[in-house]
Amino acid sequence: MMATTHALWGMALALPxxxxxxxxxxxxxxxxxxxxxxxxxxxxxxxxxTLHYPIYGPIVVVPAVAVALLAPSAATVGLAVGLAAAALHAATDAAGGGLELRPWEAGSERAVYSHYHGRWLRPRRWVRYDGALEDLGLAGLAGGVLVAAGADPAAALAVALVAVSAVYTLFRKPLAALAEHLAGLAPSPVVPYLPERYREA
Known part of the structure; x- marks a missing residue:
């Protein structure tokens, strides 16, 4: 999913x-x-x-939420919501497309790595790829809920994130071609630092 979708759903977790x-x-x-x-x-x-924990993430959220409920403070509430948003991000990446430059081609069987299982989880492709129309729909849904809640400035940020999501969705496929072109122009010392999917393109 798009980074903006993850951010919007993370913010939506703050609504309770x-x-x-x-x-x-x-x-x-x-x-x-x-x-x-x-x-x-x-x-x-x-x-x-490296930073995605689809199994361990939700497990860590449970005690964090319990602490926030028993001893609410800015620190405990913030930690609980932040950890929940990170866990949701990792879990929902498994619902999307594979880890590849053009995920709409469905050529990769790696969605997100499970440290618990010691292997990559396969993509479910319920959201076909980041920037797909269903991804934009999820971003719009979370953004709409945040706006309806009337929590400024979060609502204003939500509108901006949905707008960015719409632009990204419009240009998603051409951006893959541009990324491949730019990766091909990268000097040799830089190539090892490019994401693997760009080096494989």
Missing amino acids: VLATAPEFAPVAFVAGFLGGLAPDLDLYTGHRK
Whole structure:
């Protein structure tokens, strides 16, 4: 899924906090946004493996949420929402396409790495690829819920993220060709640092 979709759904996880403990809502929205994006910081160092934990992630969320409920504070609530957003990111990557430059071709059987199983989980392709129309639909759904909740400035950020998602969806396939072209122009010392799917293109 798109990074924007992950960020929007991470922010949506903060909505129960807005409803029950609004004083912690600002930190929860920020934590959800950052937690939704954080796993993709491994883009250049083992993407969907180094920082993606589809099995261990949800397990860690349970005690974090319990602590936040028993001892609510900005720190405990933020940590719980951030970890939940990161876990959701990793889990939903398995629902998408494979880890390849053109995932709409369905040539890869690697979706996200499970450290628990010691192997790659296969892509379910319920969302065919990042930037597919169904991906945009999920981004729009989360964005719409955030706007309906009326939690400014989170609602304004949600609108911006949905707009970015729409532009990315429009240009998703041409961007793959551009990335392949630019990767081909990279000097030899840089090539080992490019994501594997660009080197294989």
